[in-house]
Amino acid sequence: MYRRTSQQVKVPPRCGLAAVEFALSLPLLMILIFGSIEASNAIFLRQAMTITAFETAQIASSVGGTEAEAKLRGNELLTTFNIQDATIDIQPSIDSTIARGTPMRVEITAPSKANSIGPAWFLKEIMYKRVFTMYRL
Template sequence: MLLRKRQHDFKRERLGGATVEFALCLPLMIMLVFGSMEASNALFLRQGLSIAAYEAAQVATQSGMAAAAAEARAQEVLDARNIAGYAVTISPQVTATTSPGTTVTVTVTAPIDANSLGPSWYFTNSVIRSTVTMRRL
């Protein structure tokens, strides 16, 4: 009878140990999962900014095109990807008469906070920037 009682107590102690391990590991696992989601979201944001900058640079460097058309193309790409709080900068200011061979730089920036999936604990006050440089045709 004494042997049965000791076996039963041993199982109870093991259950308590598993509960403590679970309580210690669960917050770390949750942080790891949400951190991975936020990092993936930041990579998606960076890719979207790169695509928008490339598309705007292609429009800005076409013969006869102006900066307004390039900015509109960047906005179209960014809106399609639901990117918020972005800014598009084209340098130098491109007009329809800008000479061929001029180097045009398009920079697109967006804050990670405005494009986060949840509370911004991981990338507070961070901004992602993408720059593309092309020669005007």
Template sequence: MNVPPSPSRSCLRRSAGRIAAKRRGVAAVEFAVCLPVLILLVFGAIEAASFIFLKQSLNVAAYEGCREAIRSTGSNAEAQTKAVAILDARNVRDAQVRFVSGDVAAINRGEKVVLEVSAPTRANSPLAGQFIDNRDLTARVVMVKE
């Protein structure tokens, strides 16, 4: 019986080197395919967190402004000042404070006071504001006047 000669060590090293080079090539291709998806996920998560923070900031400003307005001595100017101060502290740009129920001083005790605070997403986007459609986020709070 003829037994084929065993491969030499140098031949084994060459084939092992080719296999390692192929593996590095496959890893580079996988990285090139996956990197854009990973970047998109990271930037999307940052944008989503930014919009959630914006919505929460609008909610807090509307709540605190309405609390100021429902006091028996409250006025639109005081409530608006309170809401704008909160929005400024949270770096919310281009926000609008609006009293849906009208002048707070003219509202009787026990009636509803409605305050809306809105801001555009494009002006408050840290990353891709120019790539995402502009929308106005709005927070509305209804409280009964004291």
């Protein structure tokens, strides 16, 4: 039988190095992952607001279109896209005296804090604003 001596079993001096590297790189990796998710969410939010502004302006500028119908459609789209605390502003106010060819400006604003997926410290207090102008038919 052979007996092992303490000289035969040597513990390498790097036995805890992997754990230390993992502990140091994990926070950076998590910030990168959550930052990517929040950036993707911000891109989606801006695109959804652009689509909503276009659809709202299209209804507001159409023949016989009213401000109430346009805002109703805009709010339906905002609900569909799950955009919270957004506001829709149409300038000038639509009434029967609006002449053809008048530019109709639709502005949609939404806060990033209410529409964030992750912790609110990535995108603090940013107000997204999308504007679309279409001429009255």
